[in-house]
Amino acid sequence: MKKITALVLAVLMALTLFTACGATKSTSSSSSAAATSSSSAASSSAASSSKASSSAASSSSSEAVKGEVTVWYPDSWQQDAPDFVSTWKSQIAAKYPDVKVTFEEYVQSGILEKLTVAMATGTTPDVFYDVQSRISAAANAGLLADLSDVGSELSSKFTGSYLDSGKYDGKTLYLPFDSLNCYSVAINMDIAKKIGADKYLPTDSIHWSYDDFLKCCELAKNAGYYGTQLWAGGPTGDAAMYSLYMTAGSKLFSDDFNSCTINNDGTKKALELLKTLIDKEYVPAGAATQIDYNEAFFAEKSLFSLPQGGSAIIISRDNSLKKGDISSTFNMDFALYPTPDGKSEPISASFGTNGFCVFKNSGNADNIAASKAIIKLLYDDPTAMDGLLTTTGESPVISTASATVDAKYTDVVKKGYDLNAKYSTSSFGIQQGWWSDWRSAYFPVMQNFYSGAASVDDTLTALQDAGNKVIADYKAANSSSSSKS
């Protein structure tokens, strides 16, 4: 009896090893759901059998659209737009009842690794929503489905050049959904008024000088606060620095993005400003390894926070307050970055847009068609889009969308839209295939700078060398590409 029991146990143990093998698309969706928190609004049948393949041509008519689609969306939706997913689900259920959609929430801070692993292992979702710079890697790796047909159908709706921004080698691989506010400086107005710094703030939120900025920081320090916080510990928030460099007259890369041109007077002035902040202790110590750039600001210990997204940060903060995630209720405003002379026009980096892409995966025509159809729904009936824009403060990309913001946000959202339209740029390299590598190279150089190990001139040289190396390595790696084994 004992031997039989032991035998059975051994066999069962051996079998359990193989239960996770041979993952189908739906199974891998479930396993990735274990690593992220699934939305409570996720549709059912996440672990259904493998999707049927079909050789039929894709069709946009509701009768023909069928398939199983997995959508990855950011956790910020649950905070800033909790009804977005449920509204979208209702739209899908009404128009495409034969499309089974699984919604999976991902944590934004960890999406880069998650997406890289998914792309390397072939476990990408069907539909992915994120900022364009992260999608560029997938586009350049040839993993995305061509959305030109959807783009053509929707082209009359898009304003400006938003639709064109999603083109790679002439094909639409990415559909913008909402336009991000450009980066700006968030201001704790309670502290500013208390210490008398408000008179040095720009009255138009646009034009102020480095001297004004430093004066505010000095007043903050004298009153026991920090001026702002610097960070270089992790690859986030760097667009604030690029804004600072470009606002000072710098050009990061050449127009054709074949070389790095960051070593110039503009960047030098910006780096000297940053060095002053550190030398005069206007910022907390340890910038070289600081990862969280909001720490001091939301603890109400800092006057400014550098990498913030205009009106979106104010609305997002209020959303967090309502949810009870934070308790800071200070009055907040924002302004563009100071310029060296206070008269020049600032240039603020925007990561462009958030939007959708569709991964080819196994090339299942039904699933690709279904993915396109459910994305197109959001543009044909912008109810869900309006809701997202209302609760996030981001700008619309189509003429038929409109955000009905709370009356208390009207002015600040309008200010965000206006500043965005006039002063933002996303043409500083985020669409390039090497952009992620550049960010990985940028932060270590800045760590050396913030720790005092490198001077301003050394840092300028190191940044430019790093940028040129990244571009050269990328070109070398892509010059003789063979198909993956």
Add this chain to the structure above:
Amino acid sequence: MKNTLEQPSRGVRRTGYKKLQRCYSLLFLAPWAAFFLIFKLYPFIYGFVISFTNYTLKSSSFIGLSNYKKIFSDSAVWSSLRATFFYALLCVPGTIIIALLFSRAIFPRSDFYNSLSKSILYLPSLICSVVIVVIVKYLFSTSIGFLPWLCDHLGIKVFSVFAKASSSIPLMSFLIVFLGVGQPVVLYTAAMGGIPSDLYDAAAIDGATKKQIFYRITLPLLRPTTTLILVTTTIGALQIFVYPLLFTGGGPYYSTSTLMLLLYNSAFFNGQFGYSAAIGVVLFVITGILAAVQFRMTRRDSVEY
């Protein structure tokens, strides 16, 4: 008269029984063997193979030793290697010495005290290291942390512990030792329990002091356990990952990064899987050499008593 029928049946039963035993043993080994082959050996061989390619998201082609040449010319690798050895130099002797001291203190006590102490010492290893990191980070944060606030109020100049390798690595090493000392203590106390008390009695009769007994009898007899702890702690120290990732991100400029963290960043941030695999192979070679050296250095004739 010899029963010629019995002997052949006994022989057959023995042979059959041995075969059955062998079958059972293979069957019991099968799950572990399958796990090892699929999840350890195959990835290891595959990683070794792709270390000779420029395996990226877009393409993969054979490039020979280019990744290895790049490793030896990459300043980030050398910085990470220095930091890795810095961690090992602090963690390995720290773990052994502290574990020995704890074991020496608790072993002679009562069973209840022994068990309680070992449980308390083992508890930290059950706490998720991420939780520890978050707590310690907030404690030492220069903008909102309690300790910098206290320093500021005491008139002590506030500095960031995590801004330099010379302060952040010792702090992280202290946490690693503190969280990991439980298991070595358990091993040491178990080994101490295996030393016959006659030796201690004889030494006491000969007038040996407690210190002499510990250094001349206990410590040499703990050599096999010390070797085990030395090798496993060294391997663990060379693969430190979570603490530098969450505390400093490996900065400033890779001075607190380990090879494991560099491997991770190369793969999952830069998408350079081939280069990352090459780093893994180099780490494997370093670990193997160190382990072999340690085994050789601690090998002695076994002590019989």
